[in-house]
Amino acid sequence: xxxxxxxxxxxxxxxxxxxxxxxxxxxxxxxxxxxxxxxxxxxxxxxxxxxxxxxxxxxxxxxxxxxxxxxxxxxxxxxxxxxxxxxxxxxxxxxxxxxxxxxxxxxxxxxxxxxxxxxxxxxxxxxxxxxxxxxxxxxxxxxxxxxxxxxxxxxxxxxxxxxxxxxxxxxxxxxxxxxxxxxxxxxxxxxxxxxxxxxxxxxxxxxxxxxxxxxxxxxxxxxxxxxxxxxxxxxxxxxxxxxxxxxxxxxxxxxxxxxxxxxxxxxxxxxxxxxxxxxxxxxxxxxxxxxxxxxxxxxxxxxxxxxxxxxxxxxxxxxxxxxxxxxxxxxxxxxxxxxxxxxxxxxxxxxxxxxxxxxxxxxxxxxxxxxxxxxxxxxxxxxxxxxxxxxxxxxxxxxxxxxxxxxxxxxxxxxxxxxxxxxxxxxxxxxxx
Amino acid sequence: xxxxxxxxxxxxxxxxxxxxxxxxxxxxxxxxxxxxxxxxxxxxxxxxxxxxxxxxxxxxxxxxxxxxxxxxxxxxxxxxxxxxxxxxxxxxxxxxxxxxxxxxxxxxxxxxxxxxxxxxxxxxxxxxxxxxxxxxxxxxxxxxxxxxxxxxxxxxxxxxxxxxxxxxxxxxxxxxxxxxx
Numbered sequence: 001x002x003x004x005x006x007x008x009x010x011x012x013x014x015x016x017x018x019x020x021x022x023x024x025x026x027x028x029x030x031x032x033x034x035x036x037x038x039x040x041x042x043x044x045x046x047x048x049x050x051x052x053x054x055x056x057x058x059x060x061x062x063x064x065x066x067x068x069x070x071x072x073x074x075x076x077x078x079x080x081x082x083x084x085x086x087x088x089x090x091x092x093x094x095x096x097x098x099x100x101x102x103x104x105x106x107x108x109x110x111x112x113x114x115x116x117x118x119x120x121x122x123x124x125x126x127x128x129x130x131x132x133x134x135x136x137x138x139x140x141x142x143x144x145x146x147x148x149x150x151x152x153x154x155x156x157x158x159x160x161x162x163x164x165x166x167x168x169x170x171x172x173x174x175x176x177x178x179x180x181x182x183x184x185x186x187x188x189x190x191x192x193x194x195x196x197x198x199x200x201x202x203x204x205x206x207x208x209x210x211x212x213x214x215x216x217x218x219x220x221x222x223x224x225x226x227x228x229x230x231x232x233x234x235x236x237x238x239x240x241x242x243x244x245x246x247x248x249x250x251x252x253x254x255x256x257x258x259x260x261x262x263x264x265x266x267x268x269x270x271x272x273x274x275x276x277x278x279x280x281x282x283x284x285x286x287x288x289x290x291x292x293x294x295x296x297x298x299x300x301x302x303x304x305x306x307x308x309x310x311x312x313x314x315x316x317x318x319x320x321x322x323x324x325x326x327x328x329x330x331x332x333x334x335x336x337x338x339x340x341x342x343x344x345x346x347x348x349x350x351x352x353x354x355x356x357x358x359x360x361x362x363x364x365x366x367x368x369x370x371x372x373x374x375x376x377x378x379x380x381x382x383x384x385x386x387x388x389x390x391x392x393x394x395x396x397x398x399x400x401x402x403x404x405x406x407x408x409x410x411x412x413x414x415x416x417x418x419x420x421x422x423x424x425x426x427x428x429x430x431x432x433x
Numbered sequence: 434x435x436x437x438x439x440x441x442x443x444x445x446x447x448x449x450x451x452x453x454x455x456x457x458x459x460x461x462x463x464x465x466x467x468x469x470x471x472x473x474x475x476x477x478x479x480x481x482x483x484x485x486x487x488x489x490x491x492x493x494x495x496x497x498x499x500x501x502x503x504x505x506x507x508x509x510x511x512x513x514x515x516x517x518x519x520x521x522x523x524x525x526x527x528x529x530x531x532x533x534x535x536x537x538x539x540x541x542x543x544x545x546x547x548x549x550x551x552x553x554x555x556x557x558x559x560x561x562x563x564x565x566x567x568x569x570x571x572x573x574x575x576x577x578x579x580x581x582x583x584x585x586x587x588x589x590x591x592x593x594x595x596x597x598x599x600x601x602x603x604x605x606x607x608x609x610x611x612x613x614x
Contacts, residue, residue: 075458086526087564118458125509126565128519128578128605161456166467166507169563183466183499185506201461244527244568251569288526288564331527331568342482345529349563352508 002256003230004174005218005238010098016133018140021101029220030146033109034154037220042113046216048224055081055172055209056287056327057402058311061216067196069204070112077205078116079181080107080213082123082130083165083172087288087349088329090211091240094252096123097131100137102162106213108146109220111158118159119211122177125166134162169317169353173401174207174354175199177345187355188401211240231256235310239328241270246280246334248272261285261307261314262299265332278334282418285314286326288346289406290415292339294325319413338384339418340425344372350407358399364391365407372411380426389415440488445450446472450492460519463495470510475604479519480511498513508562509605516551517602521575524561527568536572537561539586543593577603 014020021027033042035096047062068076080103084092095242096103103121111119123131133335141147149157168186170176175189178200199205202349215237219227235257244250247265249272264270264401265280272281283298284290299307302321307313314325333342353367371384392408399405415422442450450469457464469479469489477485481504490497504510511519520540524533540559541579544552548561548566565572570582574589579593596603 084566088527088568090566091569093566120456124566125467125507125605126575128471128607129580132578159456163456163464164468164471167509168507180467181464182461183463183493183495183503186505189438201458242569244571245530250571284526329568331530332531337530342529344527345526347523349525355506376514402539 002254002259003238004254005227005230006102006214006240007095007099007252007254010094014099016101016137018101018137018144018396021099025221026341027105027146028100029109029145029217030105031152033220034112034152034156034284039113041111042220045219046113047225049215049219049227050224050231050234051212051215051219051227052235052311053209054211054215054239054328056086056289058325061208061212062372064196064208065206067194068206069197070115075118075201075203076108076114077120077200077203078111078114079174079177079200079205079207080119080210081123081172081174081177082127082209082210083177084127084210084327085124085169085172085353086327087346088243088244088284088288088331089242089327091242091252091328093127093130094242095210095214095240096127097133100134101141102214102217103134103210104137104141105148106216107160108141108151108158110206110208110213110216111160112156113216116206117157118161120181121160121162122171122181123162123164124171125164127162131132131162131164138162168355169349170355170401170403173403175407176401177207177398178205185355187357188403190400230256230406232308232310233312233399235312235325239309239325241309241328241330243271243330243332245283245332246275246278246337247332248275255309257310258309258313259309261309264309264330271330271332274332274334276334278336280332281335281337282333282339284323284329284331284410285309286324287329288331288349289402289409290324290326291319291322291409292417293413294417297317297321297417298323319409320416323413338376339414339421340372341376343414344369344376346410347372347407350403354407355401358401358404360395360398361404364404366394367391368407368411375425376420378425378427380422380430382426382430384426385415385419387420440477440516442472442476442488442492446476447492454493456573462493463499465493466495467507469493470500470504470608474510475606479515479517479602479604480513514551514555516556517600518556518576519558519560519603521560521562521565522548523563523565523567523571523573523575525564528564528571528573531571536574536584536586536589539589540574540593543590554598556600557593577607578605579603579607584589
C-alpha cells in the first residue's frame with residue numbers, strides 16, 4: 001500500500017463539506033502558512049519538496065514560483081489550470097468533485113506565498129457541475145473566514161473565483177488559458193514574455209495545475225524535506241493516475257512515484273489486470289500526447305530494467321524506446337486493439353483542437369486526420385505511412401505552443417512501434433505498385 | 434450594431450451577470466464574456482443567435498465582433514438552433530476503445546439522425562465530440578450538465594425515454610447534475 005496524500009479521504013462521507021474536511025485535518029496548512037510562515041519560506045518549502053508540475057510538463061513548481069516578478073504596486077495572480085482536457089486524463093475532475101476543499105485550501109496557501117490578492121480557478125466548461133461543487137466549497141471557506149478580508153486575523157486578503165471555459169483543449173496551454181480568462185479566443189501567446197512577467201491582464205501570474213496546487217497542502221503540513229523522501233529520485237511525492245481503456249478497474253489512483261508499472265497494471269489495488277482475460281498490446285502512459293509503447297517496452301526499458309511510474313523511468317530511452325509520465329493519463333489497449341484506428345481518433349482530436357494560429361499545426365493536423373482516415377477505411381496508399389511520418393516531423397518544434405508537438409508525437413510513436421499494423425491496412429493492390 | 438431591443442435578460446440573469454462582472458479588476462469586464470455566453474445560451478433557446486450575441490455585447494459594453502469571434506471558437510457554443518437535449522457523445526481514444534462508435538450508431542438509429550443532426554420534433558441533437566474527461570467511465574455522453582457514464586445500448590434507450598418524457602430543454606448550466614440512470 002503506497003502512501004497517499006491527496007485523495008486518502010475520498011471515500012469519507014461528507015468530505016466535500018468544510019465541516020467534515022476540517023475534522024480530517026483540513027485547512028491546517030492555511031493556519032500554519034498564514035500564521036507562522038513568510039511567503040518566501042513557503043516558496044522555499046515547495047522548492048525543497050521537489051514538487052513538479054502535475055499538468056504534464058513536470059516543471060519544478062518551486063522554481064516556477066521563484067520566477068514570479070514582484071514589481072511595486074502591480075497586482076499578481078495565481079490561476080489554477082482546471083481545464084483538464086488531455087484525452088485519458090480525469091484525475092483533476094475526481095479530486096475537485098470528491099474533495100473540493102483540497103484545491104481551495106491549496107489555492108489559499110499558494111496565493112499567500114505568491115502575494116496574490118485575487119485568484120481564479122479556470123475549469124473546462126464541460127465540468128460545469130464540478131464548478132458548482134467548487135463554488136459551494138468556496139462559499140463555505142468565505143463563511144469560515146478562510147477567504148475574503150483579513151483571513152484568520154492575519155491581515156491577508158484573498159478573493160477566489162471559479163471561471164468556466166466553453167470547450168477548447170488549447171485552453172489547457174497556460175497562455176491560451178489566460179487569453180480565455182480575459183474573454184478572448186484561446187490563442188496561445190508568443191513567449192517570452194512568460195506569464196511570470198506578463199500574464200493575466202499583463203500582470204505577473206503563476207498558472208498551476210489542480211493537482212500541483214493540492215499537493216502544496218501536504219508539503220506545508222509535513223515540510224518540503226519530508227515530502228521529498230516520498231517517491232524516487234527527482235520524482236518526489238505522489239501522483240494521481242487516471243487509468244482507462246481495457247483494464248478491469250478503470251479509475252483514479254494515487255500512487256507513490258516509483259511504483260513498478262507492472263504492479264500498477266496487474267495489482268488488484270490498482271488497474272486489476274487486463275479485461276476479459278486478454279493480453280495487453282500497448283499503453284499510453286501519460287495522456288494522448290505522449291508516445292504509445294508496446295507492452296515489452298512499457299514493462300521494461302530497452303536496457304531490461306523494470307519500468308517505474310516516475311518521470312525519469314518512463315522517459316528512459318527517449319522517444320526511441322521510452323515515453324513520458326505526462327499528465328498521468330494511463331490508457332491501456334488489449335491484444336485486439338487496432339492501433340491505427342486509435343491513432344485516427346487522436347488525429348481527429350488534434351485537428352479539431354488546433355487553434356489555427358500556426359500553419360504547420362493548422363494544416364498538418366488536418367492532413368494527418370485525412371490520411372489516417374483513409375488508411376483505417378481501407379483506401380490508404382502505399383506512400384501514406386511515410387507521408388504521415390513526414391508531416392508529423394514538419395509540425396514538431398515549429399509551432400508557438402506545444403499542441404503541435406502533442407499532435408505529432410502520437411503519430412510518430414504509433415508508426416515507430418506498430419508500422420506493420422498500418423501496412424496491413426493498405427490495400428494489396430496499392431502495395432503492388 | 435443591430436438593435437437588441439427584441440430580447441432581454443431576466444432580472445435574475447442580469448443580477449448573476451453583474452455578480453460575475455464584479456469578479457475582475459476595473460476595466461476588465463470582458464473577462465465575463467464566456468460565463469455570460471453560457472447564461473445567454475441557456476436563456477435563449479439553447480443557441481446563440483446574432484441577436485443574442487448583440488445583447489451580450491451591449492451588456493458587457495464591447496463590440497459585437499468581440500462576441501462573435503469568441504462564440505465561434507468554443508465547441509460548447511451553438512451558433513444554430515439545436516434540440517432540447519443535445520447528446521454530446523465522446524468518441525476519443527478511451528471511449529472509442531470501449532465502444533463509443535456503437536453507442537453513437539445506436540443513438541443515431543433510435544433517433545433516426547446522424548451526428549450533427551436534430552430530430553424533426555426538435556427534441557434531440559446528436560453530436561460526436563472529443564474527450565470530455567470521463568475516460569475511466571467510458572463510454573459516456575453529456576447532456577446539459579449531466580454526465581451519463583458506462584453507457585450500454587439499454588442505458589441509452591432508458592435515457593432517451595426519460596428525456597423525451599420530461600420534454601424540457603437541458604442546458605450546460607443546469608443544476609441537476611449527475612442524474613445518471
